[in-house]
Amino acid sequence: MKTQFNIGNLEFSKPIVQGGMGIGISLSKLAGYVSKFGGLGVVSAVEMGSNYPNYQKNPKAANRQAMEDHFKRAKEISGNRPIGINIMVALTQYEQLVKDAVQTGYDIVFAGAGLPLTLPELTRDSLTKIAPIISSKRVAKLILKHWWRHYEVAPDAIVLEGPLAGGHLGFKPEDLVPERLAQQALPSLIPGVLEEIKPYEDLVGRQIPLIAGGGITSATDVRDTLEAGADAAQIGSRFVATKECDASPVFKEALVKAKQSDIEIIVSPAGLPGRAIHNHFLEEVKAGLRHPVNCPINCIKSCDFKTAPYCIALALIAGKQGDLENGYVFSGANAYKITEITTVEALIDELTKELSH
Known part of the structure; x- marks a missing residue:
């Protein structure tokens, strides 16, 4: 090969x-x-x-x-x-x-x-x-x-x-x-x-x-x-x-510590399913507690902040910086x-x- x-x-x-x-x-x-x-x-x-x-x-x-x-x-x-x-x-x-x-x-x-x-x-x-x-x-x-x-x-x-x-x-x-x-x-x-x-x-x-x-x-x-x-x-x-x-380092450690049961399918404001590691932020999203009040970035064509469950850009920026109270980690199934x-x-x-x- x-x-x-x-x-x-x-x-x-x-x-x-x-x-x-x-x-x-x-x-x-x-x-x-x-x-x-x-x-x-x-x-x-x-x-x-x-x-x-x-x-x-x-x-x-x-x-x-x-x-x-x-x-x-x-x-x-x-x-x-x-x-x-x-x-x-x-x-x-x-x-x-x-x-x-x-x-x-x-x-x-x-x-x-x-x-x-x-x-x-x-x-x-x-x-x-x-x-x-x-x-x-x-x-x-x-x-x-x-x-x-x-x-x-x-x-x-x-x-x-x-x-x-x-x-x-x-x-x-x-x-x-x-x-x-x-x-x-x-x-x-x-x-x-x-x-x-x-x-x-x-x-x-x-x-x-x-x-x-x-x-x-x-x-x-x-x-x-x-x-x-x-x-x-x-x-x-x-x-x-x-x-x-x-x-x-916090983002990387979240991936290393994740168990199989932590990895879930979420609905992204982009209108696509996504795979991420479960955390408190995503629980708050499901409970409807993370609605954006405006659209600071206008990053995705299909996203309307009036109906979006949260601002994906701010969530992913927070996640990358290690602030997992206000963001999360995307990950593969394995x-x-x-x-x-x-x-x-x-x-x-x-x-x-x-x-x-």
């Missing part, structure tokens, strides 16, 4: 992609070190400048500056290796963020939490590669068909996120109950997506690598994912529990298997140890 993979002319010595995690969980430090040690590091574009002094007065300007700063830092840390950026389609500033990422020089844009139907138009005539994040064979077919019909463009890569992923999920709540999850193991979803990709590989005369993730925590999970046909494994939660992760905080280098070595050359 090959241990390296390519996205066009971008080469990676390890078949590991670090999932983009907002707000402020995967920034330049985590992404830079993942790329340094052979994987693909990915920053999250969601409110990147939330810790900048001018953020409350001018969040757009702070986020724009942070996008450039974190790109530069990640490139320095990684030794100028490829750096990706994850931009949620659900964001109010989605189109502008993609254009800014291209202008800044990010090597690849990952777009999910909605259908990135116009992504080829937003990145036209640039060197930035594009990868939609999908949850099923059906969504893969829809995006591939739309991009080809409207732009004669095929993705540079595709990310398949299964139902065990953390954060926002592209599944209906009824698909996230235990009995349905048992029928949707990540390796079983891969062949169907590969079927949809193959005709477009023939059309463009190049490989369209498939990156698959959601619940991957061990070297065996990585091996099983690659043996099922994926070119790389995407991993989020395990990278949170690293010294290089940009989150606060985060309870994480028992310690390690380093990015040691984690990548551990995750790839079952792959033979």
